[in-house]
Structure formats: structure tokens, C-alpha cells
Amino acid sequence: MKTAAFEDWKRQAQMAVEAALEAWVPEDAPAGLGVAMRYGVLDGGKRVRPLLVLAAAQATGGSEGAAMRAAVAVELIHAYSLIHDDMPCMDNDVLRRGKPTVHVQFGQAQAMLAGDAMHTLAFELLTAPPGQEEDFELAPALSARLCGLLARAAGHTGMAGGQAIDLASVGKPLSHAQLRDMHRRKTGALLQASVRMGAACGRPDARAWQALSEYGEAIGLAFQIVDDILDVTQESSTLGKTAGKDQDSNKPTYVTVLGLDAARRQVQELHAQAHAALSGSGLAETAMLARLADRIVERDS
Amino acid sequence: MKTAAFEDWKRQAQMAVEAALEAWVPEDAPAGLGVAMRYGVLDGGKRVRPLLVLAAAQATGGSEGAAMRAAVAVELIHAYSLIHDDMPCMDNDVLRRGKPTVHVQFGQAQAMLAGDAMHTLAFELLTAPPGQEEDFELAPALSARLCGLLARAAGHTGMAGGQAIDLASVGKPLSHAQLRDMHRRKTGALLQASVRMGAACGRPDARAWQALSEYGEAIGLAFQIVDDILDVTQESSTLGKTAGKDQDSNKPTYVTVLGLDAARRQVQELHAQAHAALSGSGLAETAMLARLADRIVERDS
Numbered sequence: 306m307k308t309a310a311f312e313d314w315k316r317q318a319q320m321a322v323e324a325a326l327e328a329w330v331p332e333d334a335p336a337g338l339g340v341a342m343r344y345g346v347l348d349g350g351k352r353v354r355p356l357l358v359l360a361a362a363q364a365t366g367g368s369e370g371a372a373m374r375a376a377v378a379v380e381l382i383h384a385y386s387l388i389h390d391d392m393p394c395m396d397n398d399v400l401r402r403g404k405p406t407v408h409v410q411f412g413q414a415q416a417m418l419a420g421d422a423m424h425t426l427a428f429e430l431l432t433a434p435p436g437q438e439e440d441f442e443l444a445p446a447l448s449a450r451l452c453g454l455l456a457r458a459a460g461h462t463g464m465a466g467g468q469a470i471d472l473a474s475v476g477k478p479l480s481h482a483q484l485r486d487m488h489r490r491k492t493g494a495l496l497q498a499s500v501r502m503g504a505a506c507g508r509p510d511a512r513a514w515q516a517l518s519e520y521g522e523a524i525g526l527a528f529q530i531v532d533d534i535l536d537v538t539q540e541s542s543t544l545g546k547t548a549g550k551d552q553d554s555n556k557p558t559y560v561t562v563l564g565l566d567a568a569r570r571q572v573q574e575l576h577a578q579a580h581a582a583l584s585g586s587g588l589a590e591t592a593m594l595a596r597l598a599d600r601i602v603e604r605d606s
Numbered sequence: 607m608k609t610a611a612f613e614d615w616k617r618q619a620q621m622a623v624e625a626a627l628e629a630w631v632p633e634d635a636p637a638g639l640g641v642a643m644r645y646g647v648l649d650g651g652k653r654v655r656p657l658l659v660l661a662a663a664q665a666t667g668g669s670e671g672a673a674m675r676a677a678v679a680v681e682l683i684h685a686y687s688l689i690h691d692d693m694p695c696m697d698n699d700v701l702r703r704g705k706p707t708v709h710v711q712f713g714q715a716q717a718m719l720a721g722d723a724m725h726t727l728a729f730e731l732l733t734a735p736p737g738q739e740e741d742f743e744l745a746p747a748l749s750a751r752l753c754g755l756l757a758r759a760a761g762h763t764g765m766a767g768g769q770a771i772d773l774a775s776v777g778k779p780l781s782h783a784q785l786r787d788m789h790r791r792k793t794g795a796l797l798q799a800s801v802r803m804g805a806a807c808g809r810p811d812a813r814a815w816q817a818l819s820e821y822g823e824a825i826g827l828a829f830q831i832v833d834d835i836l837d838v839t840q841e842s843s844t845l846g847k848t849a850g851k852d853q854d855s856n857k858p859t860y861v862t863v864l865g866l867d868a869a870r871r872q873v874q875e876l877h878a879q880a881h882a883a884l885s886g887s888g889l890a891e892t893a894m895l896a897r898l899a900d901r902i903v904e905r906d907s
Contacts, residue, residue: 334762335791338770342762389722394714413695414773417718418766421690424722425761428729432754438747446739448750453733460726461635461643465719469639472715490636 311596315356322355323347325377329430334422341411341419342426346384349402349545353528353601354379354496358503360593361517364586365507370442375451375502378427382459383495385423388416390468396550403545424459428452450505458498467491471556479557485526488559492532493525500524500594509588516586517594520579524598527575531602533558534568543606576602612897616657623656624648626678630731635723642712642720643727647685650703650846654829654902655680655797659804661894662818665887666808671743676752676803679728683760684796686724689717691769697851704846725760729753751806759799768792772857780858786827789860793833794826801825801895810889817887818895821880825899828876831869832903834859838866844907877903 326347332339355376362372391398391406392413399409408416431451433441443451457463467490474487500521504514536551537560551558559568579598583591627648633640656677663673692699692707693714700710709717732752734742744752758764768791775788801822805815834852838861842849852859860869880899884892 331762334770335767336770336774338762338767386722389718392718394718415770417690417693417695418770418773420722421687421725422762422766422770424725425757425766428753429757429761432750432757435751435754435758438751443750445747445750449733449744449746449753450736450739452729452750452753453736456726456730456733457736460730461632461639461723465723465726466636466639469635469637469716469719469723472719473637 308596311593314593315596318356318359319352321373322352322359322376322380325373326380329377330381330423330426337411337415338418338422341407341415342423344404344410345388345407345416345419346381346423349404350380350384351604352376352380353597354383354499356597357496357499357521357524357594358506360597361500361503361521362506363503364517364588364590364594365504365509365513367503367506367508368442371447371506372503374430374442375455375506376499378430378451378455379495379499379502381423381427381430382455382464385420385427386459386464386468388420388423392416395468395472396554398547398550400547401545427455431455447505451502454498454502454505458494463490463494463498464492467494474557476555477557479562481562484557484559484562488526488529489522492529493522496525496528497521513586513588516582516588520582520586520594520598523575523579523582524601527572527579527598528601530559530568530572530575531604533560534565534572535604535606536560537565539605545606572602609897612894615894619657619660620653622674623653623660623677623681626674627681630678631682631724631727638712638716639719639723642708642716643724645705645711646689646708646717646720647682647724650705651681651685652905653677653681654898655684655800657898658797658800658822658825658895659807661898662801662804663807664804665818665889665891665895666805666810666814668804668807668809669743672748672807673804675731675743676756676807677800679731679752679756680796680800680803682724682728682731683756683765686721686728687760687765687769689721689724693717696769696773697855699848699851701842701848702846728756732756748806752803755799755803755806759795764791764795764799765793768795775858777856778858780863782863785858785860785863789827789830790823793830794823797826797829798822814887814889817883817889820883821887821895821899824876824880824883825902828873828880828899829902831860831873831876832905834861835866835869835873836905836907837861840906846907873903 330343358376359372388407390396392408399406432448467487470487500517504517539548583595631644659677660673689708691697693709700707733749768788771788801818805818837852840849884896
């Protein structure tokens with residue numbers, strides 16, 4: 306596929322995700338809560354997770370309407386985790402996507418609540434309003450399945466568990482295996498879930514499901530290693546968040562544990578694994594997923 | 607129904623809920639996260655919400671296995687909200703259920719994460735593990751419906767929205783209508799959802815569903831007004847949490863807005879409404895729900 310075609314698809318998909326977030330994250334939630342929620346998720350992200358959902362749904366013949374709900378739900382989980390992660394009791398970060406973080410802008414209490422409300426909203430968007438089950442875009446079985454995939458990636462076995470390890474590992478040496486486990490949970494699980502949720506919207510056979518799961522696992526881990534690399538090689542102005550913070554906070558990363566060169570080699574290996582998984586998937590329409598893997602590896606912010 | 611029969615049922619149900627929480631809230635979640643989660647939810651609560659779920663399921667002929675998942679999910683949402691609510695940036699409370707609060711015991715970061723992980727776990731328990739859809743206690747449509755009811759009660763239209771209003775209303779006069787709106791969202795929505803989720807496990811007709819929704823709404827609001835009353839009439843040692851804190855933090859309550867006598871009259875009216883709804887439900891087995899309404903009104907802690 307031509308780069309131009311990918312760029313067109315990506316831009317259109319990002320605009321559609323932005324429009325869905327605009328429509329579904331309510332400005333009128335009480336007492337400024339909606340304003341804080343929207344501040345925390347609108348206008349800024351690269352929308353990597355939603356793009357993975359949409360590309361995986363496309364690859365497996367899933368409906369765009371269903372996939373968009375899954376895409377927005379995943380992004381809301383990601384955005385809530387950033388809000389909580391930035392708070393003073395966690396990473397104490399003041400800059401995110403080039404803007405003051407939510408707690409800097411709205412206070413800690415509102416930030417915590419906005420994160421909580423976004424966390425819940427993800428599941429709300431995946432389920433029919435009471436009494437409207439028959440007109441809803443997601444059939445009940447798909448609705449339940451998407452909730453299940455998302456919860457397992459976001460909770461104690463996934464993202465929240467990874468953050469707990471992250472928190473406990475400050476200043477401690479981790480083995481490569483421990484570090485990989487932390488990264489897989491903290492970042493990898495939700496990225497893999499994005500691919501799986503997209504695929505669940507379509508009709509993948511067992512082979513395609515397995516291949517897409519492997520693809521998701523590889524790019525999920527690669528994404529976090531690239532983050533570790535960018536943290537030491539880029540400026541804050543490029544990243545839109547504070548650079549060098551892992552080092553400053555004495556957190557183990559792929560760069561501190563393996564060194565920069567070995568970290569880069571790991572990324573290349575995972576990149577190759579992701580492509581190999583797509584090639585073996587038996588699916589025809591994997592071009593967008595392939596280009597997304599390239600971007601995750603080649604990005605500079 | 608005899609009081610002794612109710613007491614027996616309640617004790618057995620509470621023990622079953624405790625056993626389910628023991629089994630489903632994982633001790634081995636990474637880096638102490640499971641320990642903090644269990645500390646925040648085991649051994650302590652009155653389990654009002656789970657009891658409502660179980661009683662409503664019994665009244666409508668729902669399976670106990672399905673209802674127990676709903677009961678534990680609701681309790682996890684309640685428990686996560688208490689953990690976050692107790693944190694220094696919110697109510698800054700150090701005592702809960704007679705024990706140091708989670709952030710006092712484990713630090714703020716772990717407390718926030720434990721709350722987040724419990725929030726997600728609620729939805730995990732309502733959905734089948736991937737690949738085990740066919741053996742799961744909840745049929746997909748029920749699974750999706752329970753997730754939807756829970757999310758709508760917990761999120762910006764319900765509990766999180768009510769907490770935002772609560773936060774914004776410190777030191778401000780609220781009208782009776784505004785106060786009622788806040789209480790309905792902050793506490794009432796999850797209590798009503800408990801009744802509805804239990805009923806969704808059974809086979810209520812439209813009349814019974816409507817009646818149970820009205821029952822849930824009445825006891826949901828009554829519960830919070832009783833809380834407001836107890837805050838000024840009881841000692842901390844009886845409550846197991848800090849008494850007088852609404853007054854100290856200058857928060858509007860039914861007692862400050864209506865006065866103690868009018869607040870008590872409101873509770874009696876809501877109590878009568880709850881019983882009237884049960885009488886008009888067309889359901890035979892509403893004795894447990896009726897006694898739970900009595901307890902919510904008559905409790906002294």
C-alpha cells in the first residue's frame with residue numbers, strides 16, 4: 306500500500322475518533338466534571354489504540370459503528386490512566402500532550418473523579434442504554450465480549466497491575482523478564498486488547514484471531530520499549546510530555562536494563578514478529594495494521 | 607415474615623458475599639495491589655448493596671449464581687468509591703469501617719490504583735473469561751445488561767457525577783431540589799442499580815420492574831438522608847467512620863438544608879413509598895426487600 310493511502314486513512318480515522326469523543330464525552334456532566342473529562346481526552350493524542358481497533362475491525366470485516374464504540378472505549382481507559390498516573394501521588398507530572406495535566410488545570414479531586422468517570426464511561430459506551438437493547442449497534446454477545454476484553458486488559462492482570470509493579474520498582478533493579486512482564490501489563494495489555502476488540506467486531510477464524518493476538522502482543526511491547534528509548538533520546542518539546550523522567554525518577558527501563566542498542570534490537574525483533582504474524586493470519590486486508598506497526602516503531606514522539 | 611428468618615437469611619447472604627469476595631478479589635495481584643484491594647473491601651461492610659441484589663433476584667426468580675456476580679460487582683464499585691473518596695484530595699478521611707483508610711495503610715498511589723483495579727474488576731466479574739463464554743454463569747445478554755446498568759449508575763450520570771456536585775458544593779447553599787439531585791446521584795443511583803441488577807437476573811414483568819425501580823429509588827435516597835442524620839446524631843465509634851465530618855467540612859446535607867425533624871419526616875415518607883412500591887409490584891416474594899427497607903431506615907450506623 307502507498308504511504309499516501311495510509312496517511313489518508315489515518316487522518317480520516319483520527320477525525321472520526323475525535324468526532325466520536327466529542328459526541329460521547331458529555332460536556333454537561335455535573336459541576337465541571339464533563340469539562341475536566343473532555344480536557345483529559347480531546348484534542349491531543351495520536352489515537353494509536355483507536356487506530357488499532359479500527360484497523361483490526363477492517364481486517365476482519367467488522368462494522369465501523371461497532372468498532373468506533375470499541376475504539377473510543379479503549380481510548381477512554383488510556384486517557385483515564387494518564388490522568389491518574391500524572392497525579393502528584395503517582396508520577397507528579399505537570400505536562401501532557403503539551404498542556405498542563407488535568408490535576409494542574411482542575412485540581413486533584415476533580416482529576417481523580419474525571420478519571421474515574423472516564424473509566425466507567427468506557428463500559429457505558431459498550432453497552433446499550435436500558436430499554437434500547439434492540440436498536441443498539443452492538444449485539445449483546447459482542448457487547449459482553451468487548452467489556453470482558455477491555456476489563457481484563459485494564460485491571461489487575463493488565464494495566465493497573467503493571468502500574469503497581471512500576472510503582473514498586475522505583476530505584477530497584479529488575480531483571481529483563483520482570484521488566485518485560487511490567488511493560489506487557491502496563492502498556493502491552495491495552496494495546497493488544499485494542500487489536501482483539503477490533504477483531505472481535507469482525508469475523509476472524511481461529512487462525513486469524515491467534516495471529517492478531519500475536520501481532521498485538523508484539524507491537525504492545527515494542528510500543529513501551531520505544532517509549533523508554535524516546536524518554537532518553539528526545540526533548541520534552543518533541544514528546545509533548547516531560548522527557549528524561551524515567552531516569553530522573555530512577556525507574557528501570559529497557560534502556561537502563563539492556564542498554565540503548567539492545568533495546569533498539571528488541572524493537573526490531575518485535576517489529577518483525579508483528580509483520581510475520583500478519584503474514585500468517587490468512588487475512589487479506591492487513592495493510593493498515595502493517596503500517597501502524599511501522600509507525601509505532603519509527604515514531605519520534 | 608419473622609425477624610428471625612430475616613436475620614438468618616441476612617447472615618447467610620452476608621457470609622456468601624464475603625466468601626465470593628474472598629474468592630474473586632485476588633490476593634496475588636502484583637506488587638501488593640491485591641493486598642490493598644482486599645484490605646479495601648473484605649471484612650467490614652454491611653453489604654447493603656449485595657443484599658439488595660440478592661433479595662431482588664430472589665423476588666424475581668433469578669439464579670443465585672448470577673446474582674452473586676452482580677452483588678460482588680456492585681460492592682466493588684462501592685468500595686472503590688470509598689477508597690478514592692477518603693483520599694487527602696477528596697474527604698481526607700483516616701478512618702473507615704473502624705480501620706485506617708487504604709491510603710493511610712498503603713500510601714496514596716497504591717490506594718488510587720487499588721480503587722482503579724477494583725473498579726475494573728467489577729466489570730471483569732460480570733463478563734466471561736475469553737474462550738469460556740459457553741460455561742459462564744451469565745448469558746451474554748444478561749452480562750451486557752448488568753454491565754450497562756452498573757456503568758450508568760457508577761459514572762457521570764450517577765455516582766461520579768454526584769461526587770463532583772458534592773465536591774463543588776462545599777460551603778455553598780443548595781436548594782432542597784439540588785441536594786436531592788446530588789444524593790440521588792451520589793448514593794441513590796448505585797443502590798437503585800443494586801435492586802435493578804438483581805431483578806435483571808430474574809424474570810420480572812414490566813410492572814414488577816417498574817415497582818422495583820421505584821422501590822430502589824426511594825430506599826436509595828432514604829439511605830443517604832439517614833447518613834446525613836447519623837452524621838450529626840452518632841459518635842464515630844458507632845459509625846466506624848468519622849462522625850460530624852459533613853458539618854466540619856461545611857457540606858450541605860438534609861439536616862443543614864431541611865433541619866433534623868424534616869429530614870426524619872422525609873425518611874419516613876420514602877420508607878412508605880418503598881413499601882407501597884413492593885405492594886404494587888405483583889411479586890410474591892418481597893419480604894426480604896421489605897425488611898431491608900426497614901433496616902436502611904432504622905439503622906444506627
